[in-house]
Amino acid sequence: MKDLKVLRWLGMICLLAGIARIGMTPTAIVWGTDSVPELSFGYVACILMAVGSIAGYLAQSKETGVLGFISVLGITIGNVLTTALLFAVFILGPSAPEPDSPVVAITGMGSMIGLTGGTLLFAILTYRAKVFPRWVAVLYALMLLSAFLPVEDNVYFAFFWGLAYVGLGFCIWTGRMTPRTEREQQASNSHHSANVS
Numbered sequence: 001m002k003d004l005k006v007l008r009w010l011g012m013i014c015l016l017a018g019i020a021r022i023g024m025t026p027t028a029i030v031w032g033t034d035s036v037p038e039l040s041f042g043y044v045a046c047i048l049m050a051v052g053s054i055a056g057y058l059a060q061s062k063e064t065g066v067l068g069f070i071s072v073l074g075i076t077i078g079n080v081l082t083t084a085l086l087f088a089v090f091i092l093g094p095s096a097p098e099p100d101s102p103v104v105a106i107t108g109m110g111s112m113i114g115l116t117g118g119t120l121l122f123a124i125l126t127y128r129a130k131v132f133p134r135w136v137a138v139l140y141a142l143m144l145l146s147a148f149l150p151v152e153d154n155v156y157f158a159f160f161w162g163l164a165y166v167g168l169g170f171c172i173w174t175g176r177m178t179p180r181t182e183r184e185q186q187a188s189n190s191h192h193s194a195n196v197s
Contacts, residue, residue: 011172014052018165020045024158050079063129074118081111139164
């Protein structure tokens with residue numbers, strides 16, 4: 001019971017992370033890409049996503065196993081590295097040129113690999129696990145595809161990214177999940193009912 005309560009609150013963090021990420025799109029449209037309001041929403045979203053992503057693994061850990069853990073670890077590390085990069089932007093100022101150093105390049109590359117690879121693996125595993133409604137995995141796939149929208153600065157990517165987290169967090173918070181044990185129980189009950197009749 002206590003574990004379920006922790007999972008639900010992590011789901012709420014996931015939902016709030018999605019809302020914060022979605023906030024990047026309107027602020028980028030109004031104040032411009034890399035504006036202080038947009039980066040502020042992004043900074044908060046990265047912190048919340050680093051924590052909230054754990055809920056996605058915990059809710060389906062029996063179904064996704066080690067690969068599920070690796071996918072969420074990649075997402076979490078990617079968000080932590082992005083948070084570090086955003087913090088540097090706040091220190092230097094949004095208009096300052098990006099520092100040209102190997103550390104920044106490696107951090108950026110690690111962030112991209114962790115987020116992209118982790119999210120792709122997470123979407124596939126979530127679809128196969130069948131714990132969440134299928135549309136949650138579809139939102140994650142849509143988020144990855146939205147990265148290729150032919151829009152200047154792709155301000156809409158953050159919207160789709162946030163939407164995937166809102167969907168995941170909403171399902172966890174409201175309990176709209178069907179773990180394997182519950183599905184097996186339902187199948188057993190229907191099989192037993194068929195035998196009785």
